[in-house]
Amino acid sequence: MVMGYLRRAYSSFAAHVFDVPPRLMAFLFLMILLLVPAAGLGPYYLSIMIYANVVAILAASWDLLVGRTGQISLGHAIFFGIGGYSSALLFKYYALSVWVAIPIALLIGSLAALVIGFPCLRVKGPYLALVTMAFPLIISNTVKWSPLVDIFGGEFGLRGFPGFFPFLPILQQRTAEYYFTLVLLFVSSVLMYKTANSKTGIVFMSILDDEMASKACGINVTRYKLLSFMISGLFGTLAGCVQANLLRVANPPMFELTISFLPIIVTFLGGIGTIYGPIVGAYIYALLDRYVLADLLPRLLRENFQVMSLPSGYDFAKLLVFTLIVLILVIKWPRGVSRFTTDKLEDLEEARDLDERGPRIWKTYKKKKSSTPA
């Protein structure tokens, strides 16, 4: 009885509050992000947000390739690593400033995408997924190979380049880096979103839906797949460049499987095929991994339970818990968090058009949910 009233109250409340156009929502999101440094956060918390911005660029670029064109890539780390290493090598050999090095690195990255895309185009589906996984492994093994240690720096990678704003004190430096990455994220996500919804993007979607049919319509599928690879590689390289210059190191872990799977996990958290989903997912990921599990939980344990030193397995358990959360989210919400909310909004709107009363809304929502196949 009471539950019924509560549900009615909730659904009429939700139907009015969630009734915000998507563009306004994006604007509000951006406004909140712009105001983050004003909240008086320390350098550590700002670096979490910077990390989220970088991951968001990487994940959105993965989503453009996989969610929009349907070319499953398990090796996005290759672009990340190429970005990092090429900006590092440009500094090492030509002492280029980072502002000159980034555009050149982007060029190198998109050329690399072209070269990698070429053999990858011959294969489809699971073959493609596994072959793309092979590329970063090859490069990371080559980079670590001892005869080439003078060029690539071996296991330790390349260090000692100045980064973006080397002359500012730490807090101002972080703030500047935050705004810089936010602008980069904004520009690149707008570019990717516009590409995904342009005529080219529609062709990408047609390849995702039915490659044969798009070929039959006279589309040069090869050219568009390569284009998708190149755009995606370009923004992946951008993320790698920025990350290397933020951490001031380019090392073999940039090619690792964890980096390849980062955009996938993030995109699944946010919603595949949307471009904006991965951005939401990246913030969820960064806050969950770097704030809740790495900072908030240990602090709470310390303050409330007088646990002075964390048990030795905490770091192992942290990744375990995070992976479990990802696993459960993927199984429960295979369409991602942002898709889940948009679905819910659409359901609410539909139901409100039919009937103003609350409980009916809830019923339609429930019915729809149960009718979808598992």
Place this chain on the structure above:
Amino acid sequence: MLIEQIIVYGAISGGVYALLALGFTLIYGVSRVVNLAHGSFYMLAAYMFVFFGTFGFFGSDPMLASILALVLAVIFVGAVSSITYRLAIHPVIGDEVAVLVVTVSLAIIFQQLMLLWFGASFPRVSWPAGSVLLESTSILGVSVEYSLILAFVVSLVLFASLLVFITRTKIGKAMRAVSQDREVAMLMGINTDRLYMLTMVISAMLAALAGIFITASIEKFTGPWLWFKPLTLSFSIVILGGLGSIKGSLLGGFIIAFAEKTVTVMVPEGGAIVGVVPLAVIIAVLLVRPKGLFGKRIEMEE
């Protein structure tokens, strides 16, 4: 001398690699699951072999104890695989990308569990000291331990028996039917869910056997991160031979093994880049034959 080394060690590794890849190709052929947790079953089995070995069953006879540990480890891995299949892979089956995410998450979960349980170390895995398996004999002038010969023989026997199982038994027939057309197979009264689970268990047990034989006879140690190397090996073998093709995985195993040994022996500092070899081989092959060597012709493929 070098050539003999390549031939002998390449043949031995080829047999075990084929066994490792067999499970991967089987689960893909039947249920279209690209199981990136395949290497974890290998790693898990090696750990469990050590773990069950420490109990010292049959106190006086270390060889019997070690065989019991092997059996227990394989059964344990089979049970784990059936549970993970039911809880994690079954809900997302049919969605290619979600399956990849789920299986990689499973691999990381197993890695972290082993880290928590056994710590960040590399435990030694070997056959009991003083047994005949650790003695050496000479083939073509190359000295080879008996344990390597045992691994080779066991993997070929297992391979042959699985081939018989697939082609001669009723369950094998059902597997082939499901791999050809899932819906029609369902209409013929085949319980596909149960069959998928059975295939998963068989494939995990094959990975477990390969894991124990490779770690105990060749690598001599294991570690929480050692699921990734067998995974890259098995997927390169399987791509080389053609996904879902059983004979392809046999041939692919030998090709990759010979290529690896050639690089190890011939190239200076070759040991460090030996991990690249299988990957480079598959890229070279795919440029010529996009569906692998046995792409479309074998019974498991559509």
